[in-house]
Amino acid sequence: MKKLLLAFFVLVFIIPLVACNQNAVQKIRVAEVTRSIFYAPLYVAIEEGFFKDEGLDIELTTTWGGDKTMTAILSDGADVALVGSETSIYVYAQGSSDPVTNFAQLTQTDGxxxxxxxxxxxxxxxxxxxxxxxxxxxxxxxxxxxxxxxxxxxxxxxxxxxxxxxxxxxxxxxxxxxxxxxxxxxxxxxxxxxxxxxxxxxxxxxxxxxGKVPYTTFMSKESYIQENEENVKKFTAAIYKAQKWVDEHSAKEVAASIAPHFEDTEPSLIETVVERYSEQGSFATDPILDTEEWENLQNIMNEAGELPKRVDHETLVNTIFAEEVVGN
Structure with missing residues (x-):
């Protein structure tokens, strides 16, 4: 009888609690290097509910500068950074034991x-x-x-x-x-x-x-990615939905979606900027950061005398999540 009561207790109380915990909304703290219409797909993912659909709550902070953005990531002040992918190379070159890894690309040209x-x-x-x-x-x-x-x-x-x-x-x-x-x-x-x-x-x-270059990407410390694989995958899926949405909608529709993030900017101006970035192919249409773009990035860094050392694509780029959500 006791065993039956215990089993009943597990079915009625424990299992629902576990299920609720698994379905709980997960918060992800995102540090963006600046606030820019250049990052339109990110704001679309927020405003069109793509993150919410994935069970994610995004806490977005503008950190105003690459150094400050990386400090936020490295000090655990943020979970995900939206910043130039060159910053991950700088951190890696300093001998970090927990490298910052690029997992989803947002923009593919200079802005x-x-x-x-x-x-x-x-x-x-x-x-x-x-x-x-x-x-x-x-x-x-x-x-x-x-x-x-x-x-x-x-x-x-x-x-x-x-x-x-x-x-x-x-x-x-x-x-x-x-x-x-x-x-x-x-x-x-x-x-x-x-x-x-x-x-x-x-x-x-x-x-x-x-030309094409992984100008702005989403990145996290390798330890965060390993400990939160499902959340990183969901995050990447939301970004991909937004990228497709931006690609399939007019500049006016995109401008209307992201307007809450640019309250001091006239809607017509937002539309003009979105159109300009769209025409020159600045918004990546999927989150995959490929090898050719990674090498182009390092060529540009090398030309400027800022490349500390060449880093293989697979060392600082994780395309597993991006390829999976695109494939699905």
Missing amino acids: TFLVSRDKVENFTWDQLEGSTFLGQRKGGMPQMVGEFVMKKHNIDPSSDLTLIQNVDYANIPSAFASGTGDYVQLFEPTASIFEQEGKGHIVASFGTES
């Missing part, structure tokens, strides 16, 4: 634009010679891609122009607005806002010039 202070008719890259160029942080993907593109057009950034790199990432737009530099490298929507306000003029796209 910055060349903005001129004065209106330039029929811009050509040789017009940068002799100018003052307000660049991005040394060692970061925007700056490395900027130098890569300039060299591609036979401009030596170390001798053919005055390169400014000592301005903090968050202060670059205000520095240019206050008079620093003839040209500046800016993300959207700042580039378009400056154009609307007459503070500058977009003359070229670094994304169009650089």
Whole structure:
């Protein structure tokens, strides 16, 4: 009789509790390097309920800069980072015992634009010679891609122009607005806002010039991935749903979806920026970071003199989750 009562107790009380625990919403803390329309699929995944559908609760924090983003990951202040994949190479080169691994790609081109202070008719890259160029942080993907593109057009950034790199990432737009530099490298929507306000003029796209590169990826410490494989897979699945959604919907529809994340930006401007990024293929259409893109990344880093050492694709890139969700 006691055994029957015990079995009844297990069936009625214990098993439902275990099931409820397994189905409980899992929180994932995400640190994004900046807030940008460039990351539209992430915000779509939040607003269209794709994370919620996977049983995930996303706590999104903007950390404003690659160094701060990696500090958040390494100090366990975040579970997942959205940042340039070059940062994982820097951490690995320092001999980390718990490397940061890229598991899902979000963007596949550079997301910055060349903005001129004065209106330039029929811009050509040789017009940068002799100018003052307000660049991005040394060692970061925007700056490395900027130098890569300039060299591609036979401009030596170390001798053919005055390169400014000592301005903090968050202060670059205000520095240019206050008079620093003839040209500046800016993300959207700042580039378009400056154009609307007459503070500058977009003359070229670094994304169009650089080719495909794993510009921004989701990454976590290897220990986190091993301990939370199911959550990482669900996270990747939500991102893939969002990538497909963005690819299948108009710029206006995407802009309307992500508008809550850009309350101070006019809907028409958000739409313009989404259209611009879509046209140049900036949004990855799946989360798989392939070997060719990884090698292109390291070539760009090497050209900029910032590659500490070459790292094999399989060492810092985990495509298992991405390939599984795409295959399904």
